[in-house]
Amino acid sequence: xxxxxxxxxxxxxxxxxxxxxxxxxxxxxxxxxxxxxxxxxxxxxxxxxxxxxxxxxxxxxxxxxxxxxxxxxxxxxxxxxxxxxxxxxxxxxxxxxxxxxxxxxxxxxxxxxxxxxxxxxxxxxxxxxxxxxxxxxxxxxxxxxxxxxxxxxxxxxxxxxxxxxxxxxxxxxxxxxxxxx
Amino acid sequence: xxxxxxxxxxxxxxxxxxxxxxxxxxxxxxxxxxxxxxxxxxxxxxxxxxxxxxxxxxxxxxxxxxxxxxxxxxxx
Numbered sequence: 001x002x003x004x005x006x007x008x009x010x011x012x013x014x015x016x017x018x019x020x021x022x023x024x025x026x027x028x029x030x031x032x033x034x035x036x037x038x039x040x041x042x043x044x045x046x047x048x049x050x051x052x053x054x055x056x057x058x059x060x061x062x063x064x065x066x067x068x069x070x071x072x073x074x075x076x077x078x079x080x081x082x083x084x085x086x087x088x089x090x091x092x093x094x095x096x097x098x099x100x101x102x103x104x105x106x107x108x109x110x111x112x113x114x115x116x117x118x119x120x121x122x123x124x125x126x127x128x129x130x131x132x133x134x135x136x137x138x139x140x141x142x143x144x145x146x147x148x149x150x151x152x153x154x155x156x157x158x159x160x161x162x163x164x165x166x167x168x169x170x171x172x173x174x175x176x177x178x179x180x181x
Numbered sequence: 182x183x184x185x186x187x188x189x190x191x192x193x194x195x196x197x198x199x200x201x202x203x204x205x206x207x208x209x210x211x212x213x214x215x216x217x218x219x220x221x222x223x224x225x226x227x228x229x230x231x232x233x234x235x236x237x238x239x240x241x242x243x244x245x246x247x248x249x250x251x252x253x254x255x256x257x
Binding site for chain 2: 047048051052053120121122131
């Protein structure tokens, strides 16, 4: 009889482990970088987490703040980015740091990157941002950065709220995952 | 035969997942969504997606570099 009771409790435990209704977890991301390449990780993770049922908050500060501008014109820079290599002519090519300082090199790198993005079926940042908004990702624009770099909410897409460090910290204390990108 | 089919061929991470999530909303509870993808990373990602969201990954297979997933809409 006791073995029967044990079997029942085991099966209940078994059911509770993987098949249980998923727990609601939440995520926050501090977005600090605004170049084309660095804009990807926060938007990819935010949209994916939202698609997986997590409430997500993105806090845009410093160079991440312009990612909320209505019109995006994102670029990559090869300068100082010694790990940046792109597939070219059957191999991976980088640029010596000195060359990256020549005017037009960043623009050319940006065009190449955008072509690769299109060719490989990678979403544009504009699309990912639209999907984040659609998925009701909460977006907070850092008020201090707005003042510092002289932006106004009129320059930004509709949706972001204004907030500061305390707003973020409150959100972070309630989130299971907190990322700084 | 699946209730809905999503063609995610040629799309890269995270688009197959994002589009699948959207498509699942159109599938009635208990119904199935078939997804076709070419992203090899989508195998691990759809497994994780289903574990996290509570939808059932009924089957997945690969044929001629096309990955096929069948997901049952079992989550709330």
